[in-house]
Amino acid sequence: MGSYLLGVALFALGIAVTIALHELGHLMAARAFGMRVRRYFVGFGPTVFSWRKGHTEYGLKAVPLGGFCDIAGMTNQDEVTAEEAPHAMRNKPWWQRVIVLLGGIIMNVLITLVLLYGVAVGNGLPNPNVDLRAHVGELSCVPATQIDANTLSECQGTGPAQEAGLAVGDTILAVEGQDTPDFPSVAEAVRAYPGQTITLDIERDGQQLQIPVEVAAVERLTTTGETKTVGAIGVSSAPIKDVIVQYGPAEAVPATLRFSGEWLKATGQGLAAFPAKIPGVAASIFGAERDKESPMSVVGASRVGGELAQRDSWATFFMLLANLNLFLALFNLVPLPPLDGGHIAVVLYEVIRDKIRKLRGLAPAGPADYTKLMPLTITVAGLLLTIGVVVIIADVVNPVRIFG
Incomplete structure (x- = not known):
C-alpha cells in the first residue's frame, strides 16, 4: 500500500x-x-x-x-x-x-x-521492428470446458493442430484465407469455426504450406460468465523476443525521435477518437464496463x-x-x-x-x-x-x- x-x-x-x-x-x-x-x-x-x-x-x-x-x-x-x-x-x-x-x-x-x-x-523502448507474427511455441490437447475465469478442464493426448501436422516453430500466416498478423488474431479466427475443418496458411523453414485442421468445438466462458461454444486447435504462441531494446546515450537520440514520431501519430488518432469515447465514460459511472482505452483525468x-x-x-x-x-x-x-x-x-x-x-x-x-x-x-x-x-x-x- x-x-x-x-x-x-x-x-x-x-x-x-x-x-x-x-x-x-x-x-x-x-x-x-x-x-x-x-x-x-x-x-x-x-x-x-x-x-x-x-x-x-x-x-x-x-x-x-x-x-x-x-x-x-x-x-x-x-x-x-x-x-x-x-x-x-x-x-x-x-x-x-x-x-x-x-x-x-x-x-x-x-x-x-x-x-x-x-x-x-x-x-x-518498445522495439519497432519486433516480430509479432504467430509463431507456434507449443502444441497440446484441447480442454473441453472452462471451469472458471482462470481454470480449464483436464485433457489428454494430442490436439487438432498437432494431429494435422503443425509443428513447433511454424508461423501461422492466415486462417481460411484471413491474414493473421499476430497470435491473438489467430485465436480469434479459429474461435469462429467450432466443429469445422479450416485451412491454415503457414511458413516452415522458408516454405509456405497449407494445412487442413479439424477444429474442436469447446465450451468457454464469456466476460459475463455465460457459456459459449467456440473453436480451438491446441496451439500456444512462442515467446515474443526482443520486445524492449535498451540504447546507449548516443543511439538513444534517434531511437527516441523515431518512437516519438510513432507516438505522435497514435496520439493524434487517439485525440480524434476522444469525443466518441466520452459517452462510454459517462455510462461507466452507472455500472457499464470501463474501456481500458478510455480517457482518464x-x-x-x-x-x-x-x-x-x-x-x-x-x-x-x-x-x-x-x-x-x-x-x-x-x-x-x-x-x-x-x-x-x-x-x-x-x-x-x-x-x-x-x-x-x-x-x-x-x-x-x-x-x-x-x-x-x-x-x-x-x-x-x-x-x-x-x-x-x-x-x-x-x-x-x-x-x-x-x-x-
Missing part, C-alpha cells in the same frame, strides 16, 4: 510539474520578446501563497488542475496601462505572438522527449501511476507521464478558444485578414475583437469543464484497471 500511495503522489506531482513547465514555456517565450508577464500561477481558485519578483507575481492556487500565465495585452479586450503598452503582447509582431502561444506546447513536447530518452537509456492517471509504482514498473510510469505530455501538446493545438490553438487561430486570422486588406488598399484592422468569440469560448470552456467532471467521477467510481 505504501508504494501505491507513493506512486499516486509522485504521478500527481509529475502532472503538477508538467503544468508548471507548460506555463513556464509561455513565460520564457514572452520574456524573450520583451512582453510583460503580470502573473504566473499553478492551479485555480483561492491563492495558497504567492510572491512578487519584478513585474510578475508568482504563486500556487488551491485547485492544481491547471495553471495560467497572464501576459499584458494578450487580447484587445485586456486593458493595459501606459507603462505596459510597449510590452503588451498585442503590440508585438504576429510571429512573436504565435511563438509565445506555442511556448507551452513546445515545453510539453520537450518533456516528452526528455522522459522517453531517459527510459530509452535506463530501461529500453488527473485522478485516474495518478491512480494508474500508483499501480505501476506498486509493481515497480517505473519505465511504464514515466512513459505514461510522457504520453500525457504529448496528448496535452496536441490537445492544446485544437483551434478553439480558450485553448492555445484557438488563440493562435485568431492571430493567423488577423494576418490573413490584413493581407487581404492590404491588397484592397486598406490599413491593417488591428487586434481581433475577442468579444465576438465569447459565446464560443464560454461554450468550449463549459464543455471541457463538464467532460472533466464526468471523467473525474468515472475515475472515482469505476476507474480504469490496467492490471485486471
Whole structure:
C-alpha cells in the first residue's frame, strides 16, 4: 500500500510539474520578446501563497488542475496601462505572438522527449521492428470446458493442430484465407469455426504450406460468465523476443525521435477518437464496463501511476507521464478558444485578414475583437469543464484497471 500511495503522489506531482513547465514555456517565450508577464500561477481558485519578483507575481492556487500565465495585452479586450503598452503582447509582431502561444506546447513536447530518452537509456523502448507474427511455441490437447475465469478442464493426448501436422516453430500466416498478423488474431479466427475443418496458411523453414485442421468445438466462458461454444486447435504462441531494446546515450537520440514520431501519430488518432469515447465514460459511472482505452483525468492517471509504482514498473510510469505530455501538446493545438490553438487561430486570422486588406488598399484592422468569440469560448470552456467532471467521477467510481 505504501508504494501505491507513493506512486499516486509522485504521478500527481509529475502532472503538477508538467503544468508548471507548460506555463513556464509561455513565460520564457514572452520574456524573450520583451512582453510583460503580470502573473504566473499553478492551479485555480483561492491563492495558497504567492510572491512578487519584478513585474510578475508568482504563486500556487488551491485547485492544481491547471495553471495560467497572464501576459499584458494578450487580447484587445485586456486593458493595459501606459507603462505596459510597449510590452503588451498585442503590440508585438504576429510571429512573436504565435511563438509565445506555442511556448507551452513546445515545453510539453520537450518533456516528452526528455522522459522517453531517459527510459530509452535506463530501461529500453518498445522495439519497432519486433516480430509479432504467430509463431507456434507449443502444441497440446484441447480442454473441453472452462471451469472458471482462470481454470480449464483436464485433457489428454494430442490436439487438432498437432494431429494435422503443425509443428513447433511454424508461423501461422492466415486462417481460411484471413491474414493473421499476430497470435491473438489467430485465436480469434479459429474461435469462429467450432466443429469445422479450416485451412491454415503457414511458413516452415522458408516454405509456405497449407494445412487442413479439424477444429474442436469447446465450451468457454464469456466476460459475463455465460457459456459459449467456440473453436480451438491446441496451439500456444512462442515467446515474443526482443520486445524492449535498451540504447546507449548516443543511439538513444534517434531511437527516441523515431518512437516519438510513432507516438505522435497514435496520439493524434487517439485525440480524434476522444469525443466518441466520452459517452462510454459517462455510462461507466452507472455500472457499464470501463474501456481500458478510455480517457482518464488527473485522478485516474495518478491512480494508474500508483499501480505501476506498486509493481515497480517505473519505465511504464514515466512513459505514461510522457504520453500525457504529448496528448496535452496536441490537445492544446485544437483551434478553439480558450485553448492555445484557438488563440493562435485568431492571430493567423488577423494576418490573413490584413493581407487581404492590404491588397484592397486598406490599413491593417488591428487586434481581433475577442468579444465576438465569447459565446464560443464560454461554450468550449463549459464543455471541457463538464467532460472533466464526468471523467473525474468515472475515475472515482469505476476507474480504469490496467492490471485486471
